[in-house]
Amino acid sequence: MDLDTIRAMDAADPLRDFRDRFELPDGVVYLDGNSLGALPKVTAARMADVVNREWGQDLIRSWNSNHWIEAPRRLGGKIARLIGAKDHEVVAADSTSINVFKALSAAVQLRPGRSIILSETGNFPTDAYMMQGLAHLSGGRIEQKLLPADQIPAALNDQVSVLLLTQTHYKTGRLHDMAALTRAAHAAGALVIWDLSHSAGALPVDLNGCQADFAIGCGYKYLNGGPGAPAFLFCAERHHGDVFPALSGWFGHAAPFAFDDSYEPGAGIDRFQCGTPGILGMAALECGLDLMLEAEMAAIRLKSQALGDLFIALCEDRLTGFALASPRDAAQRGSQVSIRHDEGYAIMQALIARGVIGDFRAPDILRFGFTPLYTRYEDVWLAIEALAEIMKTGEWREARFATRAAVT
Structure with missing residues (x-):
């Protein structure tokens, strides 16, 4: 699947307007809403x-x-x-x-x-x-x-x-x-x-x-x-x-x-x-x-499943050395996809340094959450692009990425 097709999916997304109602930093792909949701823009004023x-x-x-x-x-x-x-x-x-x-x-x-x-x-x-x-x-x-x-x-x-x-x-x-x-x-x-x-x-x-x-x-x-x-x-x-x-x-x-x-x-x-x-x-x-x-739960679920399916397809097309830890069948999966790698912690830290935020769960899980109200299909593309580049260059091997923080 190419980027133009993925952008067309975003253009046709019935939930697309919700994204503008959240504070999402420029240059950041946020795939950790399953751990901490993004800030709604109305919250600060309230x-x-x-x-x-x-x-x-x-x-x-x-x-x-x-x-x-x-x-x-x-x-x-x-x-x-x-x-x-x-x-x-x-x-x-x-x-x-x-x-x-x-x-x-x-x-x-x-x-x-x-x-x-x-x-x-x-x-x-x-x-x-x-x-x-x-x-x-x-x-x-x-x-x-x-x-x-x-x-x-x-x-x-x-x-x-x-x-x-x-x-x-x-x-x-x-x-x-x-x-x-x-x-x-x-x-x-x-x-x-x-x-x-x-x-x-x-x-x-x-x-x-x-x-x-x-x-x-x-x-x-x-x-x-x-x-x-x-x-x-x-x-x-x-x-x-x-x-x-x-x-x-x-x-x-x-x-x-x-x-x-x-x-x-x-x-x-x-x-x-x-x-x-x-x-x-x-x-x-x-x-x-x-x-x-304000959103329809049926639309949320359909997009959640589609985001996960896209992530899995791109991951398996572009990456080697990872194992799928989540069910392949979207009906058996929540709104996240997890993949396994022995060096999962360092790889995730390198990914975060590039502005793609997921999280790590011991011993070897890289976890990516999809919040349909603000996650775009293009975000999935960008995440896999960054992950592929990290694995190609080996930048995850840098010592700074191996140091465990208090929160993973």
């Missing part, structure tokens, strides 16, 4: 207004007059539209790790007498770490079990209380079959938590259509909420009245400003709030959500 007017002038009155108090539920309702949930089943709050713990502890409560919390080996570490922490706190009553993905269905039995899986694998981009695995878990009497950190905003998700029990995810990847943006938690309505939150913070109380000595869970999804919401982070995330909600 943040300035929150800081200068709502905080600076209206002060504490803003909890009421500027509706700060409503932000977790308001944003949760917007996220719900992206993940196939009802508005009152999702709340924006805390971090992904904290919400994993909330969901795990809730699911364990709902399945008393069962001892196993199950996930796959190689799942995103914070999910496994939170499982390990909960098992440790249980004093031996709960056992964490991690198995290869293909062994999960056979391991679902009457001792499993909850299955926790990430729908889109963070390294390879491989998709789990959410509907089939949820059915299998329910047939065994277990509950399911889906981590949507690499799915929400990138592909269609239908939690209620799949009868999912819980889901969690972050706001700073495809939702473009900024570094450390608030996360979200989904709890199916049928479970709302049966959970006493393990993290029973005051914002999850039925009447936070009654200041009672004893905790009484809030109604519905409100009980999954914990501490005071971070309003600056909420304001930034809402800008990303509002932008995302």
